[in-house]
Amino acid sequence: MILRQFLHSDPVAASYLFGCGGKSAAAVVDPVGDIAPYLRVAEATGMRILYVVDTHIHADHISAGRTLAAASGAEYMLFEGAEAGFPFRRAKDGEVVELGNVTMTVMHTPGHTPEHISLLVTDRT
Template identity: 80%
Template sequence: MILRQFLHREPVAASYLFGCGGNASAAVVDPVGDIAPYMEAARATGMRILYVIDTHIHADHISAGRALAEASGADYVLFEDAEADFPFRRVKDGEVLELGNVTATVIHTPGHTPEHLSLLVTDHTRSTEPWFVLTGHTLMVGDLGRTELASSAEDGARALFASAQRLKQLPDHIEVLPGAYSGSVCGRSLSGKPTSTIGFERRFNKAFRIEDEEQFVA
């Protein structure tokens, strides 16, 4: 497994490159800004970018996903329900993207936006169990994503509650790699620490730990 995290300040966002070094296969998630750092990271690690994935259609910045996919020859990936008028690879809930010995399973996690997806990643050279989840703007360190960007705040909140309940089913040890951190406009109480675990967030994330749907929506 090779994993690189890219932290951005203008806008505040987090991007990722991950994949299988042995099979030279990588994916980039939520790229922002200049595509050169992703191309260089792939080159330096000897990997070819097969997939460029946006967890959702971003409201606070322009994605570099399409430009990176075109430059690298990768598939540009969005969830199948994304309302976009350009070509992209449509993925479904439960679909598995293969990257050599690494796999990424698509989890539909609507709420921040209706088409939002997360990626549950497994390194099969280490275990058949997943290692981390890329959560975009659904679950972040300290809070969950805002819900009124692409729907009513209430409809988004109900969808986000269901997504949170689904993520809570993951084991405590699963690492959470979010798409934003402190300073982003997409969450309220975000930490400056850009990673966490499901177990820590289950205990100490004030929104994630709410178990009653009506309380959560309110």
């Protein structure tokens, strides 16, 4: 499994790129700011970004999720209960998303926001 963490200071946030190196299948979670670092890491690790996931609609900063999804050809995902004025793939509680030998299980964890999700990432190799 490939896993890279991106730490941001303005705004304070953490983003992740992870996936299966053998199948070149990746997801990016909660991207913010400039999308170039995500695209550079994907290219450097030989990964194709298939999904961009925002764990919730961010009121405290601007997500780069839709921009990154458009630039990489990935699907943009939010929890199915999100109220957004734009199209997105509606992730369901318990849904398992395949990234080669890595899976991403969607868990609805409301609290921070009503549509908040957590992701359980499993490497099956």
